[in-house]
Structures are given as structure tokens and as C-alpha cells.
Amino acid sequence: MNHQCHWTEIENIFMPREATIVRTATPTPMEKHFTLKMADGKPMTFEPGQIVEASLFGYGEIPLGFASSPTRENTFDLVVRTVGRVSSAVNKLEKGQSIFIRGPLGKGFDLNKLRGKDVLIVAGGIGLCPTRSLIQYIMDRRTEFKRFVLFYGTRDPKQQLFLEDLVAWRASKDVEYFETVDKGDPSWKGNVGVITTLFPKVQITPETRVVICGPPVMFRFVIRELDKLGIKRENIFVDLERRMKCAVGKCGHCQINDKYVCVDGPVFAFSDIQGLEEAI
Amino acid sequence: MTALFIKDKEFHDFVAALVGATPVYAPVAKRSLFAFERLVSADALRLDYDVTILPPKKLFFPPAQELLKFTGGKFTASVHPEEKVLFGVHFYDVKAIDQTDQLFAEKNYDVNYMAHRQATTIVASNIQKVSRRAFFGTVGQEVHPKGHDAYLTKIGTGYVFETFTPKGEALTKHGNFEPATDTQRAEVVKVNAAVLEQCPEKLTHKSAEIATKVRQAFKNEELWRECAVDCFSCGTCNTVCPTCYCFDVQDTWNVDQKSGSRTRYWDACLTESFATISAGGGHVENFREERGERFRHRIMRKASYLNPKLGGPACVGCGRCSSQCTADIADPVRIINKIMAL
Numbered sequence: 050m051n052h053q054c055h056w057t058e059i060e061n062i063f064m065p066r067e068a069t070i071v072r073t074a075t076p077t078p079m080e081k082h083f084t085l086k087m088a089d090g091k092p093m094t095f096e097p098g099q100i101v102e103a104s105l106f107g108y109g110e111i112p113l114g115f116a117s118s119p120t121r122e123n124t125f126d127l128v129v130r131t132v133g134r135v136s137s138a139v140n141k142l143e144k145g146q147s148i149f150i151r152g153p154l155g156k157g158f159d160l161n162k163l164r165g166k167d168v169l170i171v172a173g174g175i176g177l178c179p180t181r182s183l184i185q186y187i188m189d190r191r192t193e194f195k196r197f198v199l200f201y202g203t204r205d206p207k208q209q210l211f212l213e214d215l216v217a218w219r220a221s222k223d224v225e226y227f228e229t230v231d232k233g234d235p236s237w238k239g240n241v242g243v244i245t246t247l248f249p250k251v252q253i254t255p256e257t258r259v260v261i262c263g264p265p266v267m268f269r270f271v272i273r274e275l276d277k278l279g280i281k282r283e284n285i286f287v288d289l290e291r292r293m294k295c296a297v298g299k300c301g302h303c304q305i306n307d308k309y310v311c312v313d314g315p316v317f318a319f320s321d322i323q324g325l326e327e328a329i
Numbered sequence: 330m331t332a333l334f335i336k337d338k339e340f341h342d343f344v345a346a347l348v349g350a351t352p353v354y355a356p357v358a359k360r361s362l363f364a365f366e367r368l369v370s371a372d373a374l375r376l377d378y379d380v381t382i383l384p385p386k387k388l389f390f391p392p393a394q395e396l397l398k399f400t401g402g403k404f405t406a407s408v409h410p411e412e413k414v415l416f417g418v419h420f421y422d423v424k425a426i427d428q429t430d431q432l433f434a435e436k437n438y439d440v441n442y443m444a445h446r447q448a449t450t451i452v453a454s455n456i457q458k459v460s461r462r463a464f465f466g467t468v469g470q471e472v473h474p475k476g477h478d479a480y481l482t483k484i485g486t487g488y489v490f491e492t493f494t495p496k497g498e499a500l501t502k503h504g505n506f507e508p509a510t511d512t513q514r515a516e517v518v519k520v521n522a523a524v525l526e527q528c529p530e531k532l533t534h535k536s537a538e539i540a541t542k543v544r545q546a547f548k549n550e551e552l553w554r555e556c557a558v559d560c561f562s563c564g565t566c567n568t569v570c571p572t573c574y575c576f577d578v579q580d581t582w583n584v585d586q587k588s589g590s591r592t593r594y595w596d597a598c599l600t601e602s603f604a605t606i607s608a609g610g611g612h613v614e615n616f617r618e619e620r621g622e623r624f625r626h627r628i629m630r631k632a633s634y635l636n637p638k639l640g641g642p643a644c645v646g647c648g649r650c651s652s653q654c655t656a657d658i659a660d661p662v663r664i665i666n667k668i669m670a671l
Contacts (some may be wrong), residue, residue: 061406062437063591064397104627106399107589109580132607146489147402175609220625228424291616292606294578294596296436301575301598304626307634312436327616327626 062297065104065149068093071124073144076138076210079130080175081140082116085148086124086266091123092178093150097182098157098288098316103127104294108138112212112293114179114315118186128178128210150205154296158183158286158316167196171271173244173263174203177210179288179315180262184214184224191223198225202263203243205230206237225251248274255279262288268329272319285319287329331498332514333506334486343504344371346416350503354388355382355416368416376417376483379460380647384422384571385415385427389445392595396441396578400588407590408440410448414500417454417481420521420603421465421645423474424452425571428639430476432574433637441593450496453477455520457526462648464662466525467532472641489517530648530662534669536641543635546668548627548648557624559656564597566627566650566659572643573597598630599623628664 056219067088074082087093095115101105104110112132117126127148131140139148168187172180187194199218203209209228218226227247229240240246253259256292261271275285291303291310298312306325308314322328335343347353353368356378363378365385395407397645418426426446433442453474453476456465478497482489489509492498509517524553532539546552565574577596582589617623631644644661651660 051453059440059443061408061440063441064404064406067402095403104580104591106402106404106591107580107582109591130609132609149402149404261518264608290605290606294576294593297439298435299433299437299439299574299576300578300593300596300605302577302596304630306629311608327622 054079063079063100063151064166065110065296067147068150070142070144070146070148071279073142076128076207076212079208080210081126082126082128082211083148084124084126085150086184087150088147089263092122093119093153093190095119095125095153095155095184096157097162098155098179099182100155100179100296100311100315101127101150102131102151102154102293103139104151105135105138105142106149109135110294111135111139111313112296114288115182116178118182118189120186120189126181126253128175128207129278136218151296154309155315156313158288159318162286162318163187163258163260164193165195166259167254167256168194168200168259169200169253171200171244171261171263171267171317172202173267174208175210176262176264176288177201180210180216180260188221188223192323196225196257197223198253198257200227200246201245202229202231202267205232206234207303225250225296243270245270245274248278253278253280255281258284258286260286260288265290265329272329281320282323283318283320286316287322288316289314290329291315301325309328331492331501332509333490333492333501333504334487334509334513335490335504337503339505340488341371342415343506344368346503347416347500348490350365352411352413353416354385354413357653365415374417376454376481377457378417379456379458380419380463380649382649382653383569384425384647384649385418386425386571386574388413388415388449389426389442390429390433390574390576390595394441394593396467396591396593398588398590408444408482410444412448415450415451416452417475418451419456419647420453421463421647422478422571423451424469424472424645425647426473428572428643429475431573431639450479450480451477452479452497452500454481455483455517455622456524457483459524459529460546460648460652461529461645462651462660463528464530464532464648465646466528466648467610468644468661469536469588469641471536472639477517482520484513484516484520489513491517512551528646530651536636539665539669540633540636540642542671543628543665543668543671546671547629549671550621552668552671553621553625554619555621556658557620559658560599560620560624561655562599562601562620562623563655565653565655567572567599568595569649569653571645571647571649572631576602584628598626612647631661632665
């Protein structure tokens with residue numbers, strides 16, 4: 050039997066595609082913000098909340114959430130925090146150079162469950178990156194959604210990302226934007242405290258759809274606040290981070306009980322994972 | 330499907346002809362142990378093996394499997410399957426291969442595994458000697474092996490060779506086979522049924538009851554902590570498991586510093602860093618930080634998590650983890666029976 054004729058025609062899930070860097074920004078000393086377009090000129094078609102594996106040959110691959118909305122059709126954004134070998138190498142890249150991409154992968158935000166509803170996004174730290182794909186989407190198609198509230202918390206003012214966005218959101222009538230820092234500095238005039246200290250500042254209705262993304266410890270405290278507000282758990286969507294090596298449901302690293310974050314998520318309705326002991 | 334018979338002395342010639350015609354991987358002796366290796370002569374074949382050190386998954390999913398080669402920004406896939414015969418696989422290992430076949434093929438089809446798998450003809454063989462920690466007789470009895478192309482059973486003065494696929498049938502041209510008699514076929518059934526009773530270890534309950542009760546024991550922190558108190562987090566239980574298929578992916582440079590490769594390596598969920606992510610600034614988040622949590626994850630995966638998908642447990646009772654665990658704490662029979670007795 051000759052199998053060699055057909056396996057080369059099957060899509061190989063580990064083959065990346067080349068993307069060219071069209072713009073970079075360095076919002077903090079830790080993070081680099083890349084705007085990319087596919088080298089073959091084809092659009093990147095994805096949903097807010099989906100992920101990619103981004104790589105640099107010789108260094109390796111890292112999983113990242115899209116940091117821009119598919120409504121911005123020509124390009125897409127990724128934000129990389131310098132934490133290890135791959136991210137350190139990627140963050141040395143500049144405009145005109147290439148990043149290799151596998152994706153879009155995983156399940157993003159179910160927009161049909163958010164459309165026509167009040168939406169609250171709670172983003173902590175680097176959790177603003179994947180949620181920015183949804184924030185931009187809502188802002189670009191504002192009439193499809195009702196009230197839009199955004200909470201953003203960071204450790205300190207220097208950790209804030211997307212500074213131009215923050216300026217725009219503070220001034221915008223399309224989003225009720227609230228921000229906080231765990232620890233202020235002399236220049237900071239805003240709220241100081243963990244992200245849950247923003248809840249008393251605004252009326253959140255029980256019918257609001259809530260999206261949460263942030264460090265692992267944040268989820269539990271935010272959900273406690275949402276419980277107090279009477280928000281149903283099927284209306285809470287969590288965007289989870291785990292170690293991933295393949296992002297196609299094989300390598301086992303991102304497993305939470307019987308679910309794979311890379312293919313079953315990274316966005317889950319909280320009602321679908323609240324029974325999983327390892328989830329939150 | 331056909332059932333054929335071949336006499337002992339002609340069986341040797343059959344294996345020799347096979348080795349001459351195609352690469353054959355089969356159990357061979359490694360001093361007192363056994364391993365699946367490329368068979369160089371019919372004399373080296375040891376169908377009387379009890380269990381091999383590593384399961385045959387290594388032929389489709391090697392410990393290090395290159396995924397792609399790169400030079401600068403250009404890259405090519407590294408799928409180069411070898412047409413081969415995997416000879417003398419015990420039924421529990423066939424069941425394990427069936428599982429990895431399903432798991433690598435589902436959702437995102439993994440051609441890196443599947444190409445090697447499809448290039449392989451599997452000849453299963455009956456278990457002539459039972460290993461000292463085996464429990465294949467009582468685990469996942471509702472699931473039967475299906476991925477083999479032929480099945481070889483030693484009876485009396487020869488072997489019955491049953492074929493199940495055209496690939497299995499094609500092998501018969503290499504030997505002087507004759508149709509098996511009804512008596513010989515009845516003997517095959519008897520021999521293969523008898524070995525199920527010979528396992529030194531036995532699960533006390535059926536798969537469905539085990540899956541439910543083990544899952545319910547998740548929050549019994551004391552149990553898992555106690556189970557794992559002597560665990561070295563070495564991951565040997567994962568490495569030798571025929572149904573474990575977790576992997577890491579790493580890039581390496583060639584000496585020219587321009588080209589290199591991306592390779593996947595066996596990984597193990599018992600190791601400390603398996604579920605650890607870097608958070609920046611020297612901070613890490615380990616989602617299974619405690620040994621007991623990692624130990625529990627493995628038992629959950631083997632006895633509960635994958636059952637709905639696989640139709641039975643992700644354990645086939647080979648006993649490799651039990652016999653190769655340095656601290657002898659990995660034995661699924663002891664852990665599961667203990668939970669069932671709670």
C-alpha cells in the first residue's frame with residue numbers, strides 16, 4: 050500500500066504561516082505591541098478571543114490571544130510580554146521582519162450571547178490584550194450592543210497597556226471606562242485598589258453579560274462580586290490562560306480536568322467549567 | 330478475514346522472509362528485559378516476551394519527533410514515514426494504539442503521527458508469558474483491540490495467523506501457510522481467553538463504576554497527598570505508558586546557526602513544570618503545583634476523564650508504570666482498588 054501519495058496533501062497542523070510586522074510599539078519595558086499582516090496578503094479571519102501560536106524559528110512557539118478585532122480587516126495585533134526565551138527573541142523584532150503564525154485556534158467569545166445585551170469587561174493586567182479584540186469589536190459595531198462598561202486594573206500605573214486606547218476610552222461616550230491600580234504613584238490621580246473596588250462605582254444590572262480576563266487569582270474575587278449582583282453564571286465568560294505547546298488539543302499541557310483550554314476555550318462560559326476543580 | 334496455520338519450523342522461514350522483504354519491528358531481548366526493535370534476523374524474535382520496556386507507540390510517536398526543518402525564514406515539514414511491519418504486539422498495546430490513533434486523528438488531524446501509523450502493518454500476538462504487574466485481564470474489558478491487521482496465536486506445534494485487513498492478508502505470501510482447522514481456531518479462542526485469568530493483579534470493579542468513584546474522589550486531598558508522598562516527579566509512569574502522548578515542542582539550531590529544526594519530545598504531566606507558565610518579572614504560575622495534584626491528574630486521565638470519548642479507560646493494564654516506578658507508587662490497581670474500597 051502506498052501512503053506516500055496522500056499524506057503530503059493533508060494539512061499539517063504544525064506548519065505556520067508567515068506574517069510581516071507593519072508596526073511596533075513598546076507600551077511598557079516588559080511588553081511589545083506588534084501589528085501584523087499575513088505575508089501572502091490573505092486576511093487573517095478570526096473571532097475575538099481566539100488565539101495563535103506565534104513563533105520565531107530557532108527559538109520556539111508561544112500562545113497569544115489576538116489583541117485586535119477582526120473588524121480591523123487589514124492587520125491584526127499581538128502583544129508579547131518578555132518572560133522567556135521565545136518572547137525575548139520575538140520582542141527584539143522590528144517593522145519589516147517576520148513572525149510565524151499558526152491559527153486562529155480555539156474558541157473565542159460567543160458574540161451571539163453578547164449582542165443586544167449590556168456588556169461588562171473586567172480585564173486585569175495583560176488580560177487587557179485578548180479582551181481588546183472584543184473591546185474594539187464592540188466599539189466598531191457599537192449599535193449591536195447595549196450598555197458597555199469596561200474595568201481595567203493593573204499593579205501600578207506603569208503597567209498600563211494601549212495608552213492611546215486608554216486616552217480614547219476615558220473620553221468616549223461609547224464605553225463607561227473605569228480603571229484602577231493596586232498601588233499608585235505620585236502621578237496617579239485615579240482609583241487605588243484591586244479591581245473589585247471598581248464595582249461600587251457603577252450600577253451593573255443582573256442581566257449584564259460579563260467577560261473576565263486576568264491573572265488566575267482575579268477570577269475568584271470578581272465572580273464573588275458578580276454573584277452578589279445576581280448575575281447568572283451562564284452569562285459570565287472567562288478567558289483562561291494555561292501553558293500550551295501545540296494549541297491543537299494534543300500536547301496535554303493546558304488540560305483542566307477533562308477540557309483542553311486550547312480547543313474547548315480559551316473562552317468558556319463559567320457555567321460550563323464551574324464544576325471543574327482545576328479551572329478557577 | 331482468514332485463519333491460517335503455520336508449523337513452527339516454517340514460521341521461522343516466514344519471519345526470515347518478512348525481514349528480508351520489509352523493515353520489521355518486533356520484541357527482542359535486552360538482557361533480562363525486552364524491547365521493540367528493528368528485527369535483524371528471525372532468530373532474534375522473542376514472542377515469549379512478557380512486556381517490553383517501552384510500548385510500541387515509539388514507532389509512530391518517537392521520543393523525539395521532528396516536526397519541521399527551517400533555514401532562515403523557509404521551512405519544510407518533516408513527515409517521512411517508513412513502510413514497516415510491527416510484529417508481535419500484545420493485545421493491550423493494540424488497545425493503546427487504538428486510543429492514540431483516535432486522539433491524534435480527532436479534531437485536528439496530526440499527520441506527524443498518522444503518516445507513520447498508516448505506513449505500519451500491525452501483527453498482534455498472543456501473550457505467552459504474563460508480566461509480574463500486569464492487570465490487562467480486568468481493565469477496560471468492554472473495549473476490544475481493533476487496530477491490528479493480523480493476529481498470531483501460538484498453539485501446540487505452530488501458530489494460527491488470523492488476518493483482518495488486506496495489509497494483514499498481504500503478509501501471508503511470505504510463508505507456507507495452510508488453512509486453520511476448526512480445532513485450531515477453537516484453540517486460539519481458548520488460549521487468548523485463558524491468559525486473561527493469569528494476571529497477578531486485578532481491579533475489583535468495572536470501568537464505569539471506577540470512572541465515577543475515582544472522579545468523585547477528586548477533592549479527597551488527603552488521599553492524593555498520601556499517594557504521592559514518595560513521588561519523585563520523574564515522569565517515568567508517563568514515559569512508559571502506552572496511552573500517554575503529551576509532548577513538549579522545542580526549536581534547536583544546527584551548528585551553522587542559520588538552520589535548525591522544531592521537534593516534539595515526550596513530556597510527562599507528573600513533572601513539576603508541566604503546567605507552569607511564566608508570568609514575567611520572575612513570577613511563575615503552576616496550575617498543578619503539588620505532587621498530589623499531578624499524581625491525581627494522571628489517575629483521572631487514566632480512569633475517568635477520557636472514558637466518554639474512548640468508551641473505556643485510558644489504561645490497558647500493561648503494568649509498565651507499576652514495575653518501572655522508582656518508588657513503586659504508580660500502580661493503578663492499588664490506587665483504584667483503594668479508592669473503590671473507601
